[in-house]
Amino acid sequence: MDLRYTASEETFRRELRAWLAEAVPGHGATPPQEDWDARREYDTGWQRKLYDAGYAGINWPKEYGGREASLTEQLLYYEEIARAGAPYVGVNFVGMLHGGPTLIVEGSEDQKKAHIPRILKGEEVWCQGFSEPGAGSDLASLQTRAERDGDDYVLNGHKIWTSFAQVADFCELLVRTDPEAPKHRGISWLILPMDVAGIEIRPLPTLAGETDFSEVFLSDVRVPVENRVGAENDGWRITNVTLAFERGTAFASDMIHLQQFLRELVAAAKQVTRHDARAWDDAGLRREVGHLAAELDALWAMVKLSVSEASQTGVPGVGAAAVKLFYTELYQRVCELGLRILGRAGLAREDVGELPSGKVLHRTLQSLSLTIAAGSSQIQRNIISERILGLPREPRPR
Amino acid sequence: MDFQLSDDQKALRDGIRSFCEGRVPVDTLRELEVKPELDRGLWGELAEMGVFGLRLPESDGGVGLGTGDAVLVFAELGRRLVPGPLAWTHLAAGLVDGAASGDVVVGGVDLRGPQPDPILVEHLQSLDTLLVLRPDGVFRVDPREVQAQAVATPLDPLTPVRHVGELPRGDALGDADAAARLRLEGAALAAGQLLGICEATVELAVAYAKEREQFGRPIGSFQAMKHLLADMFVRQEATRAAAYAGGVTLDQPDVGDVERCVAGAKLVAGEAAVKNARACIQVHGGMGYTWEVPVHYYLKRAYVLASQFGDTEEWAGDVARRLDDEAA
Numbered sequence: 001m002d003l004r005y006t007a008s009e010e011t012f013r014r015e016l017r018a019w020l021a022e023a024v025p026g027h028g029a030t031p032p033q034e035d036w037d038a039r040r041e042y043d044t045g046w047q048r049k050l051y052d053a054g055y056a057g058i059n060w061p062k063e064y065g066g067r068e069a070s071l072t073e074q075l076l077y078y079e080e081i082a083r084a085g086a087p088y089v090g091v092n093f094v095g096m097l098h099g100g101p102t103l104i105v106e107g108s109e110d111q112k113k114a115h116i117p118r119i120l121k122g123e124e125v126w127c128q129g130f131s132e133p134g135a136g137s138d139l140a141s142l143q144t145r146a147e148r149d150g151d152d153y154v155l156n157g158h159k160i161w162t163s164f165a166q167v168a169d170f171c172e173l174l175v176r177t178d179p180e181a182p183k184h185r186g187i188s189w190l191i192l193p194m195d196v197a198g199i200e201i202r203p204l205p206t207l208a209g210e211t212d213f214s215e216v217f218l219s220d221v222r223v224p225v226e227n228r229v230g231a232e233n234d235g236w237r238i239t240n241v242t243l244a245f246e247r248g249t250a251f252a253s254d255m256i257h258l259q260q261f262l263r264e265l266v267a268a269a270k271q272v273t274r275h276d277a278r279a280w281d282d283a284g285l286r287r288e289v290g291h292l293a294a295e296l297d298a299l300w301a302m303v304k305l306s307v308s309e310a311s312q313t314g315v316p317g318v319g320a321a322a323v324k325l326f327y328t329e330l331y332q333r334v335c336e337l338g339l340r341i342l343g344r345a346g347l348a349r350e351d352v353g354e355l356p357s358g359k360v361l362h363r364t365l366q367s368l369s370l371t372i373a374a375g376s377s378q379i380q381r382n383i384i385s386e387r388i389l390g391l392p393r394e395p396r397p398r
Numbered sequence: 399m400d401f402q403l404s405d406d407q408k409a410l411r412d413g414i415r416s417f418c419e420g421r422v423p424v425d426t427l428r429e430l431e432v433k434p435e436l437d438r439g440l441w442g443e444l445a446e447m448g449v450f451g452l453r454l455p456e457s458d459g460g461v462g463l464g465t466g467d468a469v470l471v472f473a474e475l476g477r478r479l480v481p482g483p484l485a486w487t488h489l490a491a492g493l494v495d496g497a498a499s500g501d502v503v504v505g506g507v508d509l510r511g512p513q514p515d516p517i518l519v520e521h522l523q524s525l526d527t528l529l530v531l532r533p534d535g536v537f538r539v540d541p542r543e544v545q546a547q548a549v550a551t552p553l554d555p556l557t558p559v560r561h562v563g564e565l566p567r568g569d570a571l572g573d574a575d576a577a578a579r580l581r582l583e584g585a586a587l588a589a590g591q592l593l594g595i596c597e598a599t600v601e602l603a604v605a606y607a608k609e610r611e612q613f614g615r616p617i618g619s620f621q622a623m624k625h626l627l628a629d630m631f632v633r634q635e636a637t638r639a640a641a642y643a644g645g646v647t648l649d650q651p652d653v654g655d656v657e658r659c660v661a662g663a664k665l666v667a668g669e670a671a672v673k674n675a676r677a678c679i680q681v682h683g684g685m686g687y688t689w690e691v692p693v694h695y696y697l698k699r700a701y702v703l704a705s706q707f708g709d710t711e712e713w714a715g716d717v718a719r720r721l722d723d724e725a726a
């Protein structure tokens with residue numbers, strides 16, 4: 001067990017920090033939440049700058065434009081971008097954090113050449129078309145059909161909760177290619193270009209009043225068979241690779257942001273006056289903050305442990321379920337504390353005087369999605385109890 | 399950075415694990431329980447295994463390892479509920495002659511304020527030397543000079559305690575910094591023992607859930623049980639990461655805020671072990687509430703360890719204070 005960084009890891013950190021110090025202020029302010037064109041431009045523009053500086057795809061192969069550095073450097077990268085207040089991965093989320101990584105492991109040579117460099121340069125935005133109205137937690141029961149017609153598949157179906165659909169160029173799409181087979185064995189993983197005929201996107205407002213995700217309707221959409229990743233009907237296995245990245249490594253930078261957020265809550269607690277004292281003068285509240293900070297440190301130590309393990313396998317292990325579960329529930333507890341610190345200032349979704357109500361409320365509302373998206377907390381507990389602890393499996397139809 | 403166990407560390411852990419499994423199997427707990435005196439034979443064997451001299455330089459007859467290694471060893475001792483003032487004797491190696499070799503049994507008490515009340519000391523009647531950590535330094539007290547009353551029914555049947563009436567000030571062995579350092583090291587070791595309790599309770603509960611049947615199927619097939627067990631696993635993994643990080647950070651102070659890291663480890667571990675032990679009793683149902691099934695020992699020991707070297711409340715306040723300083 002060695003938590004020290006090597007000389008070359010330290011050099012990496014120093015250089016990145018120096019670069020960020022110049023690049024971040026130069027990239028300007030975040031565009032409004034609902035201006036999707038501007039958000040795409042802002043996020044992909046930042047991705048391009050990372051690419052030009054050699055900081056896109058830290059652990060992705062050099063051959064396709066990555067830096068081919070270690071997972072440890074990837075971790076340092078997350079620490080540094082969060083510390084510098086650099087733009088969030090934003091619309092590049094799917095491409096950078098699970099679509100791209102899946103292609104690197106499972107894609108054909110042509111698919112990798114066609115997409116990886118463009119994802120890294122911010123030229124391609126991806127979305128994820130997995131869930132359907134009838135297939136959320138039970139993802140393998142998805143119904144979207146793909147029928148062979150010569151060299152094409154013809155797609156018909158309905159996807160939902162598709163984040164970034166309105167700005168995406170491609171979609172990692174799960175379809176049913178064999179309706180007769182048991183449900184896990186008739187699925188294929190396709191690369192769907194979002195500009196082909198027959199795709200209708202209807203934004204679906206979230207409880208935060210934002211249009212983060214959409215419904216996507218597919219009517220006789222034609223996709224070349226060569227857009228399939230892996231073998232026909234082997235899509236479930238590949239899906240699990242995608243989910244391993246989505247649950248395993250995709251949240252690392254958010255954890256650092258959460259640590260910063262807790263510090264901001266301390267500052268807020270010093271501004272709020274309750275009765276005749278500051279909220280921060282309440283020893284009970286202070287202990288609660290200390291408690292959460294300690295748990296956040298434990299979470300980050302867990303990430304370091306799992307990164308050290310994944311360095312050997314390349315794909316995050318099933319233990320990622322424990323990290324995801326702990327992180328998402330901790331996040332919500334931090335937000336709950338934030339609301340209690342704000343008191344009635346939390347009735348406003350914009351800043352009240354000097355108090356950061358806008359940010360706290362934004363985070364609190366968004367945090368409700370964390371224990372649902374990317375496999376709900378209950379599903380993570382099923383995974384831990386069955387795949388790690390070896391308890392009897394849930395009943396499975398067919 | 400490589401946060402995985404090295405091959406040497408795995409060997410160290412496995413060695414102590416098999417020693418404990420052979421020497422302190424669960425049945426012996428019931429035997430030890432009726433004899434409040436410390437088992438000096440076992441103490442000597444633990445010393446031979448290097449438990450006490452683990453961090454002492456080889457030139458002083460120790461093993462020359464670090465606190466990270468010690469956390470691994472203490473996790474195994476915790477997992478088997480090995481009784482005795484293990485952490486105190488380990489901390490005393492190098493300070494008190496004979497501690498490392500197991501000839502002198504050292505216990506201790508950590509007094510964070512000038513006049514704490516009440517003061518309870520574990521294993522006092524078996525001690526050769528008592529260490530007292532006070533805010534202003536480390537002191538050595540002769541246990542025979544301590545006025546104390548035995549507690550007839552201690553919470554943990556394997557951890558006898560005495561209620562101290564008067565505690566002599568004793569001879570100074572170190573200054574305030576030394577006391578603070580020992581408290582941190584003790585907290586890291588206790589976090590290790592608590593990790594062992596987290597692991598043992600997960601193992602016991604999972605095994606029972608697979609074996610016990612009701613309604614014609616193993617209780618471990620009921621989702622309410624599975625989710626309770628999954629939460630135990632998550633607490634175990636968070637504790638593992640925190641406890642390892644606490645130990646390693648004491649050895650490698652450049653990697654982070656040492657005090658915050660150890661404080662967090664102790665806090666997370668104390669809470670996790672208590673919660674896991676309670677859940678383990680719940681999984682065992684009515685049998686879990688009996689004396690005969692040894693699950694209760696884990697909960698009782700978890701309470702003892704959670705109270706040592708700073709409890710959850712103290713460390714939570716400490717971490718908050720450090721956040722405050724950071725902000726200022």
Ligand SMILES: Cc1cc2nc3c(=O)[nH]c(=O)nc-3n(C[C@H](O)[C@H](O)[C@H](O)COP(=O)(O)OP(=O)(O)OC[C@H]3O[C@@H](n4cnc5c(N)ncnc54)[C@H](O)[C@@H]3O)c2cc1C
Nearest residue numbers: 128129130131136137161162163369372373374375376378
């Ligand atoms: C913000 C956000 C973004 C998303 N982005 C995308 C995206 O880009 N692409 C995409 O494909 N999908 C996306 N999703 C969808 C997400 O993956 C699903 O919402 C999720 O898998 C849960 O499915 P569901 O909504 O159908 O809920 P359900 O599966 O209907 O679950 C409802 C409740 O039942 C519980 N439950 C279900 N099954 C079990 C079980 N076996 N045991 C115990 N409890 C169970 C769940 O935990 C949950 O509490 C997104 C969701 C959110 C909230």
